[in-house]
Amino acid sequence: xxxxxxxxxxxxxxxxxxxxxxxxxxxxxxxxxxxxxxxxxxxxxxxxxxxxxxxxxxxxxxxxxxxxxxxxxxxxxxxxxxxxxxxxxxxxxxxxxxxxxxxxxxxxxxxxxxxxxxxxxxxxxxxxxxxxxxxxxxxxxxxxxxxxxxxxxxxxxxxxxxxxxxxxxxxxxxxxxxxxxxxxxxxxxxxxxxxxxxxxxxxxxxxxxxxxxxxxxxxxxxxxxxxxxxxxxxxxxxxxxxxxxxxxxxxxxxxxxxxx
Ligand SMILES: O=C(O)CCC(=O)C(=O)O
Numbered sequence: 140x141x142x143x144x145x146x147x148x149x150x151x152x153x154x155x156x157x158x159x160x161x162x163x164x165x166x167x168x169x170x171x172x173x174x175x176x177x178x179x180x181x182x183x184x185x186x187x188x189x190x191x192x193x194x195x196x197x198x199x200x201x202x203x204x205x206x207x208x209x210x211x212x213x214x215x216x217x218x219x220x221x222x223x224x225x226x227x228x229x230x231x232x233x234x235x236x237x238x239x240x241x242x243x244x245x246x247x248x249x250x251x252x253x254x255x256x257x258x259x260x261x262x263x264x265x266x267x268x269x270x271x272x273x274x275x276x277x278x279x280x281x282x283x284x285x286x287x288x289x290x291x292x293x294x295x296x297x298x299x300x301x302x303x304x305x306x307x308x309x310x311x312x313x314x315x316x317x318x319x320x321x322x323x324x325x326x327x328x329x330x331x332x333x334x335x336x337x338x339x340x341x342x343x344x345x346x347x348x349x350x351x352x353x354x355x356x357x358x359x360x361x362x363x364x365x366x367x368x369x370x371x372x373x374x375x376x377x378x379x380x381x382x383x384x385x386x387x388x389x390x391x392x393x394x395x396x397x398x399x
Pocket of ligand 1: 288295323360
């Protein structure tokens with residue numbers, strides 16, 4: 140494996156900044172670029188990361204959009220604290236096709252966690268995350284991630300991943316085509332990573348990071364993480380959450396969908 144580990148040695152204990160694993164996920168480029176990315180639009184949930192950010196969500200969320208809240212109110216219902224993302228609910232065939240990418244990313248996460256433990260004395264970061272999620276039904280495809288953000292040709296301003304459970308890591312897969320620019324940067328460490336097609340970056344999202352402008356080409360990043368607002372509701376079942384959302388937004392039966 141082509142791996143680069145970035146560690147802050149000035150910390151009392153070695154602090155992992157990120158690990159960059161190159162070209163291990165290339166086989167999902169086609170489905171990500173051609174089936175998933177077209178479902179993503181400009182998001183007003185991410186205004187803090189810049190204007191016009193094109194971001195979508197896979198998996199589960201702990202907030203409702205203003206239009207969803209309006210609909211719940213008009214139907215005299217009480218919102219649940221968790222909902223599936225619209226991509227997850229409305230496009231189950233594409234969501235399920237992504238299982239392989241999530242499981243492979245998690246397999247690499249596991250391998251890297253073992254390597255960091257053996258070579259750098261960093262406690263097994265994947266096991267810690269998995270432990271925090273015991274009892275939650277919102278593990279996407281059995282991984283320690285509840286949620287994933289899909290960023291399409293988007294430059295994100297300096298931010299931290301403040302919704303992650305404490306001590307957890309963001310695991311980012313990148314897919315590119317003729318990309319120029321779009322580096323992932325940790326300015327406080329003077330680190331600028333050139334991301335490539337099928338790369339995986341395991342990062343401490345609590346360290347401020349940003350994306351540099353995309354000068355040319357296509358770039359999609361999928362950031363998988365464990366969302367604290369979801370993990371805290373261990374008594375809520377996935378079935379309750381899915382049924383509530385389906386009652387609000389029934390999926391159209393396939394045969395009633397217009398032919399393309
Ligand atoms: O795509 C990237 O370079 C960074 C993504 C990110 O930081 C995020 O989605 O929060």
